[in-house]
Amino acid sequence: MASDKQPLRIGLIGFGCVGQGFYDIVQQQPGLGLAVARIAVKNPDKPRPLPADRFTYHADELLADATLDVLVEVIDDAAEAFRLVSAALRQGRRVVTANKAMLARHLPELVQLEQNFGGALLYEAAVCGSIPVIRTLDAYFSHEPLRAVLGIFNGSSNYVLTRMSEEGSDYGPALAEAQAQGFAETDPALDMGAFDPRSKAVILAAHAYGVFLNPDEVLNLGIEAIGAADIAHAAARGQKIKVVASVQRLPNGRVAALVTPQLLGPESPLFTVEHEFNGVLVEGEYAGPQFLRGRGAGGHPTGSAVLADVLALRRGLRYGYAKRPTAPAVQPADELALDVYLRHADVGVLREVLTWLELPAAALRTDVHGVYATGVVPLLRLVQWRDELRAAGVFVARRGEVRLTEVAEAAGSGHYQVDEARLA
């Protein structure tokens, strides 16, 4: 650890939006006692805002440099990020990462490496930008039994939805605007297809419930097929459509997670989370409902979260993962149901979709904006048909939280007793 006189030497891997935001904040505050000693980037030909001699093009040089006190990894490439972060942890180093896709995929292994080699890994910037949700769940709520953690975890898709809602514009122009504003990742499919918020839900589940979810097993439905008609349908009911990621404890004590568009009324705190902002609701058994809102994207807000992690590492902070020893089971999708809204401009397609999801033809409805369908569908069907739904351009939104099927609820009442006993 650096002394008070010796600045903490940081090796920065990646100099995109987040990397530059972090660098900028450190440069503007010399009193922090931090020095970005070395910066590694991939592409030697890309124009950079700093002189070329500030950069190396081989991140491995930073791994080999024992004079660096902390490594900050903020690159896009999840596979390369995993290679670098896991190698650094094998050296017992202190590491900050913002790569949610990498974390969601490799969290169990990384936590194991941290433990085995005595390093430390923090990643507040990976979830909800500037909002300190990971440390709040990990430390403050370390022993608070939680009913649910849910929210808007993706600033890009929320920006698109807000602009569609404000302007009555269609999906394409709103997406182009989000990209022009710098609120979209390199690959917009990760944001718009809800892969990005799914990664974040998986990360939060580790701290909120001690559960390491497999991201592939978490249903994610995006907004690629949304149209002005859907926004208008919601608005006519005083509602908005938001992409909501939820991780919750079911009445049987198990944990369920999913990410889908959702129709929300003004009674939801998420209703007023607009543009690139993120919002998180935490429902504590004793603490009651907590709501946090802040910027979910942007160089400075996310860079500020990276800085907070670097300073926390200097103070010796590590995540506690306190709920790992009492982690509940994950609820399989086959006992879950979801009340949904479905739309496709072609009624023929919509009719076929009803058969995929075990809905009767009577589920079809008509309003001034066209034909749509509503009904309670087995979650397993949505999981099994999600690629087809995406390919067919069907827009799907839920109208409430996921719940146990009636059959499961009746059969599973024993689980609930067991769980409550553990809490009591």
Next chain:
Amino acid sequence: MASDKQPLRIGLIGFGCVGQGFYDIVQQQPGLGLAVARIAVKNPDKPRPLPADRFTYHADELLADATLDVLVEVIDDAAEAFRLVSAALRQGRRVVTANKAMLARHLPELVQLEQNFGGALLYEAAVCGSIPVIRTLDAYFSHEPLRAVLGIFNGSSNYVLTRMSEEGSDYGPALAEAQAQGFAETDPALDMGAFDPRSKAVILAAHAYGVFLNPDEVLNLGIEAIGAADIAHAAARGQKIKVVASVQRLPNGRVAALVTPQLLGPESPLFTVEHEFNGVLVEGEYAGPQFLRGRGAGGHPTGSAVLADVLALRRGLRYGYAKRPTAPAVQPADELALDVYLRHADVGVLREVLTWLELPAAALRTDVHGVYATGVVPLLRLVQWRDELRAAGVFVARRGEVRLTEVAEAAGSGHYQVDEARLA
């Protein structure tokens, strides 16, 4: 520190709403590794929910008991709380307190004792019940330059305002209801007169800016004189009245704090903070605006915050007060101005109030609810006349944030440069 097998032994001083809430949570979760070993209360004659042999009536016995690992002080009496907490810190002990009035008055001395004797003092439950605002400011925003920290910090008065707004009822019945619901402290004057949120603002200023404010020098105006006419006046403009505590950095780099009722529109995140909930807005230079909302009162929510502190002490957490070395000066009231709304049923009284506050007679206005006045007044006048305003039953609400007078702004531009240079 207790080993994994040996539970942490807690000495609990006070068994009111918060003490019982904390005790209850600990009892319901045996897996926490905590034991409430001894409980001290003041009154031997009061009926208690536990057998009499669980209690001692001499808190000093807990101070003398070296087998206790942590002392939790949750009594109402600020003077006695200070005596106990300071004595415990002189022993180098680990202490949790929820007594905001005591903290606001004695924070510099307590921090010094903590430092001198190697103990630790945490007090998350003292501000905004279940919301982790102190640790968020102290650790997560330890080096984030903040523009402002403001919010609704008092659940009791917010409950009264919400009920008045919902029911159109007057102040008296709404207060009686808040007391019946258990959302009022022993002495409602502390809540309704905005002394309680002032204490909380003083505590937050220490973590947000490194400034130890003198509570007596922070203007606090309450809601004792509010009437249905004021609520109706606000509602007619699409606004609500909330008691808002603000600590902010002015353009001259100095810090100003005050607590008053405020007229707020739906654009404010505080607009939807209702009943006993609290809400905090943190405006970060880099992180952007952050908003936190949660239960600000109640045994379980506040007890949950006490528990989080006890567990944090077990992990070795101490507050960092990182901004102490760079604490800005406090802005004297004589260069500040505030845009206010004033009402008294008696127009004669209101006319006299105008002279107290240097407002012209033309400041008087009339609407369907009667006569009121508006205008920009010197903050110093409000400070000097606050007792008279309270005694006369004048309701005062601000219509925006405090600001430097035009004269001060022109003269103070040098300060601004200095401050920005320090940040840059």
